[in-house]
Amino acid sequence: MGLVWQKQPTQFVGALWPRSHRASNYKSGVGYIDTYLDLIKGEKLPISFMMSTPASSLITKDGAVVGVKASGPDGKDYTLYASKGVILATGGFSANVKMRNQYDEIWDNKLDNQVKTTNMPAITGDGINMAVKAGAGLKDMGYIQLLPTTDPATGATNHKIVESTNIYVNKQGNRFVNEQGRRDVLAKAALAQPDHVFYVIGTEQTLLKDKEGRGPYGILISDLLKQKKAFKANTLDELAKKLGMNPDNLKRTVAKWNEFCKTQKGDEFGRMSCEEGNKLPGGPYYASVMTPSVHHTMGGVTIDEDTRVLDKKGRPIRGLYAAGEITGGIHGTNRVGCNAVPDALIFGTIAGREVGK
Ligand SMILES: Cc1cc2nc3c(=O)[nH]c(=O)nc-3n(C[C@H](O)[C@H](O)[C@H](O)COP(=O)(O)OP(=O)(O)OC[C@H]3O[C@@H](n4cnc5c(N)ncnc54)[C@H](O)[C@@H]3O)c2cc1C
Incomplete structure (x- = not known):
């Protein structure tokens, strides 16, 4: 698709042997974004982006999720309806100090402001909290990874x-x-x-x-x-x-x-x-x-193999899907380096297929 991989694997920090291939035509994860943007442009896919427009809540009707509420950079509120389903892909909660300490089971609740994060400031578990309000169950929330x-x-x-x-x-x-x-x-x-x-x-x-x-x-x-x-x-x-x-x-x-x-x-x-x-x-x-x-949060919303978000009793919540670091139960207590991007890409693909059916 556009990323070119180095043939020789390297041993990333925390890997027990060389198992990761770096891209040779990009120096960071930006390579993934560029590659997908090129694909969207090249194939003229009908996808639009609303930047700096954080979602704040899910809209539910008769027990099903039917859309999201969001607010834009201009201060304008948006109500977006989704006829086939909503896919949550808002990442984990590494940048949310309150959630880190609320859920942590590994680091003796010491993940306060003094402990930095490798993540962007926007990675605050918003999707997890929205899904919980819609009845989602959570898994492995106590497992937080430090790089x-x-x-x-x-x-x-x-x-x-x-x-x-x-x-x-x-x-x-x-x-x-x-x-x-x-x-x-x-x-x-x-x-x-x-x-x-x-x-x-x-x-x-x-x-x-x-x-x-x-x-x-x-x-x-x-x-x-x-x-x-x-x-x-x-x-x-x-x-x-x-x-x-x-x-x-x-x-x-x-x-x-x-x-x-x-x-x-x-x-x-x-x-x-x-x-x-x-x-x-x-x-x-x-x-x-x-x-x-703080680098990665292994916990998040519970999903099934079709990426449907499950409630606390393990039943799918109609219209709600999730993929990537927002989900829990994929990596156990200690994610292996370089397994997170494949997690997001594979389950993201499944979610897209399911919602598009
Ligand atoms: C520095 C660094 C290096 C890494 N290196 C690797 C690596 O080499 N290999 C690997 O496999 N993994 C790596 N990881 C982990 C991997 O990048 C993440 O686990 C992965 O990007 C998660 O993908 P995601 O799509 O689930 O979430 P993210 O990539 O975190 O994206 C979530 C998006 O949702 C947006 N968002 C958040 N809240 C809202 C809201 N309320 N409304 C709308 N949008 C919202 C965010 O702005 C963000 O754009 C690295 C992580 C970091 C921080």
């Missing part, structure tokens, strides 16, 4: 410059976890470190840099260095100084790591392997600063 490797200042992920399977070092200069572990394991380990902060360490040879000097999400690495989201140093002593950590600890940590990379045996945190891109043979060294942020 371990995000920018402490913003929660964004776009300052990445080396693979997330490189070593993680805390403010004392020590490793603290098997970096190839699950997301929930990594996030819990990171939250136990001083200031909840750690650094991913790489070298010039393994820097994820394109010809223009941009990182994997399109930002100039020179800008990340200026903003102190990333750090560069010729020696480990210099790097430790820049990061404010004990140089002897850092040197000992890297020496131990390099020894493991040689023997591939006996890692103190149970790593199975050190890959070529994880080795730290010598400077210049790079580090990017990381902390966990």
